[in-house]
Amino acid sequence: MADLDPxxxxxxxxxLVTMLSAVSEAEFAVVRDRLDVSDSVLSKHLSALGEAGYVRMHKGTHQGRRTTWIALTHRGRKALTSHVAVLRALIADVP
Structure with missing residues (x-):
């Protein structure tokens, strides 16, 4: 059996990646609010996922203000699919 993705x-x-898998991209503030975390916590997670090649970010303007848009990469989608498959296998025999 494969391992969980660290x-x-x-x-x-x-x-975060589950949320991003449902959309083409999401605004930083929306993600932060949905996850109920601070800017710094979200930034730290995004940095780690960005270094792994799982997310990409770009700056843009929304309603007249600068914002960061976040998207899941193809590699991130594959990693999520594999991770979920391992989780399902782990719990398959749980009554």
Whole structure:
């Protein structure tokens, strides 16, 4: 059996990539509010996921203000799919 992805083991990171898997991209503030974390906590998770090649970010303007947009990469989608498959295998025999 494959191993769990160490980049996705933190609950906030797993929630983050799961949220991003449902959209083409999301605004930093929306993600922060949905995860109920501070800017610095989200930035730290995004940095780690960015270094792994799981997310990409770009700056833009939304409603007249500068913002950061976040998207899950193809590599990130594959990692999430594999991670979820391992989780399902781990709990398959749980009554």
């Amino acid at each position: 980049h996705l083991q933190a609950p906030a990171r797993l929630k």
